Structures are given as structure tokens and as C-alpha cells.
Amino acid sequence: MVTVVVATGNPGKLAELKAYLQALDWTLALKPEEIEVEETGKTFLENARLKASEVAIATRHWAIADDSGLSVMALGGAPGVYSARYGTSDADRINRVLHELGDETDRRAEFVCAIALARPDGTIAAETEGRCPGVILTAGQGAGGFGYDPIFYVQTQGKTFAEMSNAEKETYSHRGIAFDQLMPKLKTMNLV
Ligand code: IMP
Numbered sequence: 010m011v012t013v014v015v016a017t018g019n020p021g022k023l024a025e026l027k028a029y030l031q032a033l034d035w036t037l038a039l040k041p042e043e044i045e046v047e048e049t050g051k052t053f054l055e056n057a058r059l060k061a062s063e064v065a066i067a068t069r070h071w072a073i074a075d076d077s078g079l080s081v082m083a084l085g086g087a088p089g090v091y092s093a094r095y096g097t098s099d100a101d102r103i104n105r106v107l108h109e110l111g112d113e114t115d116r117r118a119e120f121v122c123a124i125a126l127a128r129p130d131g132t133i134a135a136e137t138e139g140r141c142p143g144v145i146l147t148a149g150q151g152a153g154g155f156g157y158d159p160i161f162y163v164q165t166q167g168k169t170f171a172e173m174s175n176a177e178k179e180t181y182s183h184r185g186i187a188f189d190q191l192m193p194k195l196k197t198m199n200l201v
Pocket of ligand 1: 075076077078079092093120154155156157158170182
């Protein structure tokens with residue numbers, strides 16, 4: 010079985026990726042702590058490529074990385090690649106987005122998830138970007154999920170990410186969509 014290093018130091022993300030990738034004959038491993046990759050990309054895809062590539066080169070294994078975040082149209086795409094760094098807590102980040110949007114009537118937004126798979130030499134073998142459109146509410150709704158979930162309302166489902174069950178979020182989220190797009194390709198690849 011081939012070992013694929015997940016370019017994250019977060020065991021929660023490893024568990025989440027394991028669930029999405031369970032149909033594949035891969036052994037997933039957590040990135041060694043000493044390998045740190047600076048997320049200097051201007052897009053989610055650039056950051057995913059960067060993380061996968063650098064971790065692959067450092068470990069000499071295949072590596073998979075994802076990068077995700079929220080993009081609000083009326084804020085010119087912010088918080089975008091700065092989603093995790095937009096405040097010091099989830100509440101803080103949500104308040105900042107709500108404050109910056111104020112009473113703007115155009116509340117369109119999207120969650121984006123980019124995924125990249127790198128070969129042991131650092132070259133990219135597969136990549137994709139999943140998008141989930143929604144609108145930003147004026148106040149949070151629902152208690153599930155994490156991050157910006159309570160203010161992100163998916164009109165086709167009539168609920169926020171924070172009101173969805175895990176199974177619903179897996180299906181409709183940017184991450185679920187990205188993995189759905191990538192899986193057919195990953196299934197045809199023979200990693201050695
Ligand atoms: P990362 O890709 O794990 O670095 O996530 C970037 C940031 O985007 C997270 O810290 C969250 O603030 C936000 N984010 C990404 N995906 C989601 C989601 O599904 N729900 C809510 N917030 C998210």
C-alpha cells in the first residue's frame with residue numbers, strides 16, 4: 010500500500026480526509042511536525058499546490074493538501090485565503106465579516122476548497138477546486154460545524170452549514186464537492 014502524507018498538522022483534518030478517501034487503497038500519514046509550509050499563495054489552489062509539493066519533497070512521499078476558506082463578493086473576495094487569519098477566534102472572525110458587510114444588500118458568498126496531490130518529486134499529479142455558493146446572514150443560525158458555518162446560508166438547502174447534519178455538510182460543502190470531483194481521477198491513478 011502506498012503512503013500518502015496529508016499536508017496538515019491537524020489530526021482532525023487527517024480524520025476528515027480519511028473519511029473522504031476511504032475508497033482508496035492508501036495509507037494516510039500526518040505531516041511530520043518539523044515541516045512547516047508558509048501559505049504565501051494568492052489563491053486557494055496556489056496554497057494547496059504549495060503545501061502538497063513542499064511536503065512531498067521533504068518526506069519523499071506522495072502528499073495531499075487542501076486549502077479552503079470563505080469568499081464574500083461585496084468584500085472583493087475577502088476573507089479569502091486569509092479566512093483562518095481574519096481574527097483570533099471563530100466569533101471574532103464572524104463579527105468582522107458581519108461588521109465589514111454592514112447593511113450591504115448583496116450578501117452573496119462562496120466557500121472554496123482546493124485540493125492538490127503531489128508526487129514524491131513535488132510535481133502536481135491531480136488538483137481540483139470545489140465551490141459552494143451561499144449568502145451571508147445578518148446573524149448566526151445553528152450550533153453545529155465550525156468557523157463561519159453559522160452565518161453561511163445555503164439557499165438550495167434552506168439552512169446554514171451550522172444547521173446541517175455531518176452527512177448533509179459532507180454532501181453539499183465545498184470540501185465534499187471538491188472530493189467528488191477529484192475521486193474519479195484518483196481512482197484511476199496507480200500511485201507508486
Ligand atoms: P484551512 O483550509 O483548514 O486552513 O481553513 C481555512 C479557514 O477557512 C478555516 O479556519 C475556517 O475559518 C474557514 N473554513 C474553511 N472551511 C470551512 C467550513 O466548512 N466551515 C466554516 N469555515 C470554514
